[in-house]
Amino acid sequence: MSTVRNVLARARFYVREFSGEAAYDRYVAHARSHDPDAEVLTRRAFERARTDAREADPREGFRCC
Known part of the structure; x- marks a missing residue:
């Protein structure tokens, strides 16, 4: 087990x-x-910030959606 x-x-x-x-x-x-x-971001805010940072990265290339 x-x-x-x-x-x-x-x-x-x-x-x-x-x-x-x-x-x-x-x-x-x-x-x-x-x-x-320290004030910690909520999971939702954290994921939003993570997504925004990923999409703003020029190394990721162009993404339309």
Whole structure:
């Protein structure tokens, strides 16, 4: 049973990393470690800022949609 649980935990880790879901968790941990009283963006605001930054990057090339 431990082996199955270990495999599932690793699979979950890779899926979260691949999908970008873990990025918000890393952001919150980083913000809290540097200033525990700092205001942290909501997940929605974080994802919006991430998307805006990605779309503004000229290395991404032209995207119409």
